[in-house]
Amino acid sequence: MTYLPKPAIRHPALPVNALGLTRRDYEGSVSTLCAGCGHDSISAAIVHAAFELDLPPHRIAKLSGIGCSSKTPTYFLGKSHGFNSVHGRMPSVATGASLANRDLIYLGVSGDGDTASIGLGQFAHAMRRNVRMVYIVENNGVYGLTKGQFSATSDKGAKSKRGVTNNDEAIDLVGTALGLGASFVARGFSGDKTQLVPLIKAALQHRGAAFIDCVSPCVAFNNHPGSTKSFDFVREHNEAVNHLDFITPRTEITADYAPGAVEVVVQHDGSLLRLRKLAADYDVHDRVAAMAWLQQRQSAGEIVTGLLYVEPETVDLHGHLNTVGVPLNGLAEPELCPGSEALDRLNAGLR
Amino acid sequence: MPARLDRVAGLERVNDFVVKFANVNGSGSASANRLFARAILRMGVPATPRNIFPSNIQGLPTWYQVRVSEAGHLGCRGGADLMVAMNPQTWDKDVAEIVPGGYLFYDSTKPLPASKFRGDIVVIGVPLTAICNSTYTDPRQRQLFKNIIYLGALSALLDIDAQVIEQLIGEQFQGKDKLIAPNVHALHLGRDHALAHLQCPIGLRVRRSDAVGDRVFIDGNSAAALGSVYGGATVAAWYPITPSSSLAEAFERYCRRYRTDKTTGEKRYAIIQAEDELASIGMVIGAAWNGARAFTATSGPGISLMQEFIGLAYFAEIPAVIFDVQRGGPSTGMPTRTQQADVLCCAYASHGDTKHVLLFPQDPAECFEFGAAAFDLADRLQTPIFVMLDLDIGMNERLCPAFAWDDSRRLDRGKVMTQEELEQGAEFGRYLDVDADGIPFRTYPGTHGARGAFFTRGTSKDRFARYSEEGAAYIDNMQRLLRKFETAKLLAPRPVRTDATGPAPIGAIYYGSTSPAMDEAVALLAERGVALDLLRIRAFPFHPDVGAFVAEHEQIFVVEQNRDGQLRMLLTVEEEIDPKKLTRILHYDGTPITARFIAEAIAEQALASNIVPLRKAVP
Numbered sequence: 007m008t009y010l011p012k013p014a015i016r017h018p019a020l021p022v023n024a025l026g027l028t029r030r031d032y033e034g035s036v037s038t039l040c041a042g043c044g045h046d047s048i049s050a051a052i053v054h055a056a057f058e059l060d061l062p063p064h065r066i067a068k069l070s071g072i073g074c075s076s077k078t079p080t081y082f083l084g085k086s087h088g089f090n091s092v093h094g095r096m097p098s099v100a101t102g103a104s105l106a107n108r109d110l111i112y113l114g115v116s117g118d119g120d121t122a123s124i125g126l127g128q129f130a131h132a133m134r135r136n137v138r139m140v141y142i143v144e145n146n147g148v149y150g151l152t153k154g155q156f157s158a159t160s161d162k163g164a165k166s167k168r169g170v171t172n173n174d175e176a177i178d179l180v181g182t183a184l185g186l187g188a189s190f191v192a193r194g195f196s197g198d199k200t201q202l203v204p205l206i207k208a209a210l211q212h213r214g215a216a217f218i219d220c221v222s223p224c225v226a227f228n229n230h231p232g233s234t235k236s237f238d239f240v241r242e243h244n245e246a247v248n249h250l251d252f253i254t255p256r257t258e259i260t261a262d263y264a265p266g267a268v269e270v271v272v273q274h275d276g277s278l279l280r281l282r283k284l285a286a287d288y289d290v291h292d293r294v295a296a297m298a299w300l301q302q303r304q305s306a307g308e309i310v311t312g313l314l315y316v317e318p319e320t321v322d323l324h325g326h327l328n329t330v331g332v333p334l335n336g337l338a339e340p341e342l343c344p345g346s347e348a349l350d351r352l353n354a355g356l357r
Numbered sequence: 358m359p360a361r362l363d364r365v366a367g368l369e370r371v372n373d374f375v376v377k378f379a380n381v382n383g384s385g386s387a388s389a390n391r392l393f394a395r396a397i398l399r400m401g402v403p404a405t406p407r408n409i410f411p412s413n414i415q416g417l418p419t420w421y422q423v424r425v426s427e428a429g430h431l432g433c434r435g436g437a438d439l440m441v442a443m444n445p446q447t448w449d450k451d452v453a454e455i456v457p458g459g460y461l462f463y464d465s466t467k468p469l470p471a472s473k474f475r476g477d478i479v480v481i482g483v484p485l486t487a488i489c490n491s492t493y494t495d496p497r498q499r500q501l502f503k504n505i506i507y508l509g510a511l512s513a514l515l516d517i518d519a520q521v522i523e524q525l526i527g528e529q530f531q532g533k534d535k536l537i538a539p540n541v542h543a544l545h546l547g548r549d550h551a552l553a554h555l556q557c558p559i560g561l562r563v564r565r566s567d568a569v570g571d572r573v574f575i576d577g578n579s580a581a582a583l584g585s586v587y588g589g590a591t592v593a594a595w596y597p598i599t600p601s602s603s604l605a606e607a608f609e610r611y612c613r614r615y616r617t618d619k620t621t622g623e624k625r626y627a628i629i630q631a632e633d634e635l636a637s638i639g640m641v642i643g644a645a646w647n648g649a650r651a652f653t654a655t656s657g658p659g660i661s662l663m664q665e666f667i668g669l670a671y672f673a674e675i676p677a678v679i680f681d682v683q684r685g686g687p688s689t690g691m692p693t694r695t696q697q698a699d700v701l702c703c704a705y706a707s708h709g710d711t712k713h714v715l716l717f718p719q720d721p722a723e724c725f726e727f728g729a730a731a732f733d734l735a736d737r738l739q740t741p742i743f744v745m746l747d748l749d750i751g752m753n754e755r756l757c758p759a760f761a762w763d764d765s766r767r768l769d770r771g772k773v774m775t776q777e778e779l780e781q782g783a784e785f786g787r788y789l790d791v792d793a794d795g796i797p798f799r800t801y802p803g804t805h806g807a808r809g810a811f812f813t814r815g816t817s818k819d820r821f822a823r824y825s826e827e828g829a830a831y832i833d834n835m836q837r838l839l840r841k842f843e844t845a846k847l848l849a850p851r852p853v854r855t856d857a858t859g860p861a862p863i864g865a866i867y868y869g870s871t872s873p874a875m876d877e878a879v880a881l882l883a884e885r886g887v888a889l890d891l892l893r894i895r896a897f898p899f900h901p902d903v904g905a906f907v908a909e910h911e912q913i914f915v916v917e918q919n920r921d922g923q924l925r926m927l928l929t930v931e932e933e934i935d936p937k938k939l940t941r942i943l944h945y946d947g948t949p950i951t952a953r954f955i956a957e958a959i960a961e962q963a964l965a966s967n968i969v970p971l972r973k974a975v976p
Contacts (some may be wrong), residue, residue, distance in 0.1 A: 064810060067647070067802045080812060080824075087802035089646060090814040091639070092665050098594075098636040102643025102651060103802070105592045105627040110647075110803050128639070131632045330623045334591040335648035335801060339768060341625050342589040344615040346762040352583070353759040356573035357398075 012036055024060040032057045034084040038077065044196035044222030044237075045075055045144045049082040051199055052113070052142075055206040056083065066111045067103060071096040071125060074151050075117030075144035075222075083113075094125025097132035100139050101323070107333035108324050111210060112139035119149050122158035122177045129179075133186040133215050138322040140209040141217045143179055144196070146224035147235035154227035165232030178304065179219040180314055184297050189320035190216035191296070193311045195240055196223070200249075205313060207252035213274045214320040221309065245308040247299070248290070249282040273318050281313060290316050367479040368438055368458040369560040372402045372427035372568075376511075376561075377437035379444045379451040383415030386443065389504035390421040391754075392525055393511065397425055398574055398756070399521045401566040405431045405873075407753050407949060412599065412692045418447045427568050431720075431756060432874030433749075433949040439515075439561055441507060448473065460559060462511065464503075481555060483510045488546055502543040509547025516558035518565075519548055573721075573759050577750035578654075580721035581680055582607035583760070584728020585652055586615055589768045590678070592651035594629045594640035596659060599692050600748040601682035604654035605630075634659035638666040638677065645676040646813060648773070648801035650732045652678035657686045657699050660706065667741055668707025669815045671838075674788070674797070676735035676771070679703075680728075680744045682751040685947045694947025695748035697869055700923035703743045704897055710835065714845050715743045715897040719872035720750060722757040723895075727850065736771035738845055739799060747918070749870040749949040772798045779805040787811045787822040788834060795841030842898055849896030852903055855879075857888035863963060864890040864910040865942075866903075868924060870949065871916050877952035878959070885956070887963050889914075897927060904932050907939075912966070914959050916942040918950050 012035070020028040032053040037046050056066065063085035070076035072093035079088045091099045100114045114132075121129045121143045132141065147164065149155040156164075159179065160172045183191045190212045194202040202220065209216035221240050223229045229236045248269075271279040271290070281290065289295055296315045303310045330337075368374070376393070380386035390406070397404040405424045411417035424434050439460040442451045455461055457477045463469075465482025474480055485506055489499040512519050523541050530536040551557055582604050585593070595605040609628050616625040631637035637653045644651035655663070660681055670677045685691025686698045703715055714734060716727045724746060731742045772792075774785055779800070785808065788797050797820075800809035811822040819830040857879075867875045872893060879889055892906045907913055907928070915925040922941040929936045942958045944950040 062806060064806050065803055069643075085807065085810050087800075087810050088812040088814075089643070090812065090816070091642075092669055092815060095635060095639045095666065098631065098639025099643035099646070101629065101636075102592060102594065102640035102645070102649075103647040104643075105629070105640070106644040106647035106649030106651070107801075107803065127632055128636055131636065135629075324627075327627050328622060328624055329627050330618065330625050334625065334627060335644075337589075337591060337625055339589070342591065342616070342768075343587050343762075346764050348615065349587075349760050349762045353571075353573050356575050356759075357569075357571070 023057055025062060027057070027063075029053060029057045031085065032063060032083055034079070034081045037081040039074060040226050042225040043074070044146060044224070045078050046081070047196040047199065048142065048144055048202070048220055048222055049078050051202045051206055052082045054199075054203050055210060058203075059207055059210060061111065061210070065109070066113055068113050068115065069096050069100045069103065070115045071117070071120035073117040073120045073149070074224075075115055076120055078144070079115055094120050094123070095128055096120065097125065097128035097137070097141070101132055101135065101137045104137050104139060104323065105329075106335045108138070108329070109333050112137075113210075114139050114141045116141070116143050118143060118145045118147055118157040118159040118179075122179060126158070126177070130182070130186050133183050133188040133217060136187070136189055136214040136320060136322045136326070138214055138324065139216070140206070140212075141215060142206070143219050144222040145179065145219055145235070146222050146228055147233070148224050148228040150224050150227055161234040164234045165230075167227050167230050178300070180217070180310075181297060181300050183217045183219075184293055184300070184315055188217050188315070189214035189317040191315040192218045192313045193309070194218055194220045195244055195309075195311055196220055197237055197241065198244070198311075201246060201311065204250040204252040208250060208273075208279050208313065208316075211252075211273050211275060211277050212316070212320075214317070214322045240309055243307060243309045245303055245310050247283075247285045247288040247310060247312040247314065249284060250313050251280040251282065252277075271316060271318055279313070279316070284312070290314065365458065365477060365479050367460055367560040368456070370438065371562045371564050372425055372566060374438040374561045375422060375424050375434050375436060376439045376441065377420055377422040377451070377454070378441040379447050380419050380421065381444050381446070382411055382413050382417045382419040384504070385501045386419075386504045387421070388529075389508045390423075392522055392529070393508055394423045394754075395525055395574070396512070396517050396522045397423070397563050398569055399525065400518060400563055401569050402427050402563055403429050403431065403568055403756055405755060407433060407749070409948070410693050418444050425563065427566055429568060430873065430877045430952065432877050433951045435951045435953055441511070443507070452478075460561065462507070462514070479559070481514065481559070483507065483547070483550060483555075485547075488550060492546060502539070505540055505543035506547035509544040509549075510551040512544070513548045513551035513557040514555065514559050516562045516564070519544065569756065571759050572756045574754050574756055575721045576603070576752055576754045577718065577721045577724040577746050578604035578682060578752060579607040580724035580757075580760070581718075581728040581744060581746060581751075583611055584725040585678070585732070586611045587725070587762060588650065588729035588732035590650045590652050590732060591626050592641065592644035592649045593626070593653070594631045594637040594644075594651070595654050596631050596634045596637050598656045598659050600684055600752045601654040601656045601659075601680060603752065604680055604682060634662040635666065638663040638679070641677050642666055642670050642675050645735070646802075650678075650736070652680060652732075654680040654682065656682050656684050657702070658689065660699055660702060664707045667713070668709060668711055670741045671707065671711045671713065672709070672815055673813050674739040674799070675813070676739055677741040678731045678735050678744065679741055680746060683745065683747040691947045693748070695870065695949055696918050696945055696947065697745070697747055697871075698919040698923065698945070700745065700919070701926060703745065704927055712842050712898070713741055713743055714738065714849055715745050716850060717745050717868040717895050718750065719869060719893065720757045721755055722760065724750065725760050730850070733769040734845075734848060737769050737796070737848060738841060739771060739796060740841070745869060747870050772796055774798045774800050774804070774809060776804050779808040785809050786820045788818065788837070789820045790837050790840065793840075794844045795837050795839070796844060846898045846900055849898070849900070851900050852895055852906070853893040854902065854906065855891040855893075857883070857890055859888060861888040861890045862911040863887075863914065864892060864906060864912075865914040865916055865959065866892050866894060866906070866924070866928070867916040868894040871918060874950045874952045874955055875916060878955035881952055881956035882959060885960050887960055889959070894924065899928070899932055903928070904934075907932070907934050912940060912963075913938055914940050914942050914962070916950070916955055918944050920945045
């Protein structure tokens with residue numbers, strides 16, 4: 007980390023977005039993570055995505071659990087409310103927040119310990135309830151803040167920095183999310199910003215639980231030879247199924263690719279996802295095929311990345327509950343309190 | 358065995374007796390038993406039922422006892438004047454429980470040896486199974502109507518107006534009208550049999566009165582749920598656990614009625630049955646952080662699981678309402694029995710230095726009142742509020758004052774800085790004590806484009822919500838939380854004091870479901886010449902009245918339903934009262950505390966310790 011505070015002045019030529027905000031308006035305080043940490047790249051990708059989507063920062067709420075990853079919400083979107091909750095329990099807090107006000111965007115950030123170990127239960131239930139939120143796991147396969155213990159996503163056979171081999175099976179979070187009925191599942195790599203930023207943009211526009219498992223090497227404890235979450239290992243084994251360009255309705259689609267190589271997915275809000283297919287037979291709308299693909303490629307030692315599954319017309323938790331279209335936190339007495347006459351009638355029925 | 362043994366002179370009591378039904382769980386008896394209690398209420402005589410049930414769906418013993426008391430005693434009395442013994446598994450125990458001169462009602466279809474009976478009770482046999490088998494062929498009908506048949510026989514024996522029961526059956530099956538006639542028929546099968554073959558009525562009788570007034574009859578869990586609707590709760594997250602599940606279910610029922618748009622069907626509420634109690638409290642905290650009124654309902658094991666989140670809500674200052682419907686602990690304990698054993702665990706829930714606000718309702722009326730008030734308190738104090746019910750209040754229907762609501766009442770959302778205030782440049786420090794009451798301002802997420810955003814965290818922070826492990830900032834914050842707790846003393850429901858008619862050197866402190874038994878115990882003690890001033894505590898932290906009450910008396914009895922005297926511990930620790938001054942009166946076998954128990958225990962200790970100048974017993 008650096009000890010230098012961020013300068014308050016900014017370059018006058020910094021580009022502004024449709025809201026008149028610069029990228030600096032989407033940043034947070036200075037990161038206290040290790041220099042070179044993959045998580046900082048993810049924070050930068052979030053800043054980039056929110057800036058380019060012209061999202062008002064105060065309409066986003068950031069939530070996290072505990073751990074290195076969960077510290078990052080202080081390092082982006084400084085004008086947004088943030089909630090650093092308890093270890094492994096971000097999904098329940100996000101679920102409650104989403105119920106209270108359906109109009110905000112909820113951005114949950116978690117880690118592999120926070121999600122796959124202590125928080126596996128809450129992760130699972132947020133996915134199956136289809137809570138409208140972005141759920142990013144900054145997955146480095148190690149406990150950083152407590153100094154190098156294995157997590158539940160450490161690969162079987164992976165070697166720790168101290169030379170200890172992990173004998174437990176790894177929990178594959180994208181496979182788990184698919185099995186749980188998640189309506190948007192992706193995997194990114196903190197070292198590949200061109201892939202990650204569009205994935206985050208698409209997730210931010212998704213009307214359900216949008217899960218991104220982002221492999222994010224830990225430079226302090228899990229970036230050595232033998233690790234399966236190191237920069238080198240991930241670069242060598244990264245097999246993207248597609249490349250996603252997020253496109254707003256205003257942007258014209260230009261066909262740069264051969265027919266059949268590009269798929270355009272219309273999102274619920276009318277925005278478009280343009281998928282450049284890297285694996286010709288991969289279908290992002292076929293859950294079962296996606297699960298089979300993952301199993302086959304991962305057993306061959308590949309790290310499958312890209313947009314793995316999406317249901318553009320999904321129905322989220324509010325849809326299933328059939329709640330009113332306005333935020334519940336804005337309802338006042340007349341909408342909430344049935345009043346004395348109703349109570350008198352109720353009393354009469356209790357005698 | 359004759360149908361009735363007339364050699365014993367049975368008890369003679371009008372509108373003052375206890376009937377206990379011994380049934381098999383899952384046999385459909387609950388509905389008939391409830392009709393019995395409600396018929397007596399409709400005749401204008403207070404009746405208090407208590408369901409004593411096992412942690413089981415079918416097959417284990419269950420009891421339903423109804424105390425009939427024109428004088429209005431709603432507490433548990435103990436003993437049974439009439440036992441309706443429908444369960445062979447518990448026959449011996451049930452027969453033993455009948456008071457001398459009491460009555461035993463049983464199914465006489467199969468003869469029982471004389472050794473199965475007692476010589477000092479009146480035995481009433483009705484061949485229920487034989488009547489059923491000759492009338493119905495379907496086994497389920499035989500089972501269900503047997504209950505209505507015994508209800509019919511009891512109506513004749515106790516002089517209960519059959520028309521009142523018919524009316525209730527009509528109300529119960531409104532909309533399923535074809536069920537009315539068969540039930541009325543079964544009722545008369547039993548009634549006609551009793552009138553034809555037995556001496557009716559017996560010594561225990563119900564006589565029409567007007568002692569019920571306009572009171573209502575409801576269980577505490579439903580009342581608390583209704584209070585939550587009136588208090589403006591929009592988000593409920595819960596995990597099923599006895600004895601609290603019916604609170605969340607009642608909330609859903611009332612919301613369907615009162616919070617559903619008539620034309621669109623859209624809901625002005627959200628209820629989530631969570632995956633566990635950690636998730637349910639997490640959802641409540643997330644919703645309340647985001648400006649909705651939210652609650653969970655649980656019992657002891659759930660409270661244990663919620664500890665970490667409760668500490669977060671205390672330290673990060675997020676409102677939350679937690680209904681704890683207490684049951685017998687520790688561990689799984691006695692899941693279907695009552696206790697007040699979570700007092701300490703809620704008062705100091707979570708690690709580190711914490712203190713929480715607890716409310717103690719005494720009956721469904723206060724469950725409604727405190728249920729609604731808890732949301733105002735939570736928002737005002739920005740902290741978790743525990744509403745401490747127990748199984749006795751929560752799951753039993755009880756006569757209580759009719760619910761009332763002042764339509765001019767407004768929800769107190771507490772100190773929330775608005776978009777306008779922020780726009781005008783009001784200084785916002787999330788943990789800044791601007792009014793010297795320990796309560797800072799908060800903002801809801803999404804309020805203002807440039808001001809008022811802050812980071813909520815469980816780590817220590819300064820007055821502007823910036824992470825800090827500086828000792829001075831930490832102490833500043835912790836001291837402010839203590840100031841806030843002082844503020845809570847005057848906002849929470851004040852204790853209720855009831856003095857003896859003359860000066861009394863001794864007092865009793867009690868709370869929650871002990872209330873009806875305590876009221877009756879005072880009368881019993883007065884008869885024995887022991888005068889007692891009473892203080893019913895309704896909230897923690899303690900109002901200054903509590904310390905004053907203790908100071909005014911030489912000796913205080915603290916009456917509780919737990920083993921360790923948990924409220925007494927709170928009194929000694931928080932009010933710095935000499936423990937010697939506080940005598941424990943403890944009842945914790947899982948059954949509701951009784952007036953007889955309290956009177957006996959207090960009389961024994963008061964008279965033995967000689968501190969009470971014996972006054973002349975009331976003639």
